[in-house]
Amino acid sequence: MDGNCGKAVPGFGHNEVRMLLPMLLPMLLLTLLLTVLMRLQMYPCINDMTDYGLAINGIKGGGKIPVLLHVDSKDEPDTRMGAKPLKMKALVTATELTAGKKYELYRYTGTANLPTDGSTGEGAPISTFTAKAAKWNSEGLFLEVMSNTATYFRVFPAAKN
Numbered sequence: 001m002d003g004n005c006g007k008a009v010p011g012f013g014h015n016e017v018r019m020l021l022p023m024l025l026p027m028l029l030l031t032l033l034l035t036v037l038m039r040l041q042m043y044p045c046i047n048d049m050t051d052y053g054l055a056i057n058g059i060k061g062g063g064k065i066p067v068l069l070h071v072d073s074k075d076e077p078d079t080r081m082g083a084k085p086l087k088m089k090a091l092v093t094a095t096e097l098t099a100g101k102k103y104e105l106y107r108y109t110g111t112a113n114l115p116t117d118g119s120t121g122e123g124a125p126i127s128t129f130t131a132k133a134a135k136w137n138s139e140g141l142f143l144e145v146m147s148n149t150a151t152y153f154r155v156f157p158a159a160k161n
Helices: 026-038
Strands: 067-071 087-094 102-109 125-130 144-146 151-157
Touching: 067 151, 087 102, 087 151
Parallel strands: none
Antiparallel strands: 067 087, 087 144, 102 125, 102 151
């Protein structure tokens, strides 16, 4: 790992700030402490100059239609530091479909509502569509996600096909 992860090591107690020079003048000590704090590294860590989304590769027990989520902003506010969350327009793309077959798009907010057994769970479809090709996207649907939530979209073959 490069960047801010270059010197991080696993285990508790290896990456904390230690006061080695308590006899330094208060101003020098404060400067040193701030410099070290700005370079603290956690393990495992994510580069502090990059944001990441999460891609789930398959759902236990089924749900084998690949779904991609694209949002209209690459910059998200840091809500942990008090910034207000942002509404982002979402575009869902489903692949590996069969042309002429009907499908349903489901939306789940939060992991508590996301079924892990391959079923649709207690959700209801937010859209039903007939695939014209192996790939479909939600263009024309008004989909939004909040930047401070976990939102999942899944596509299933329609019950009545």
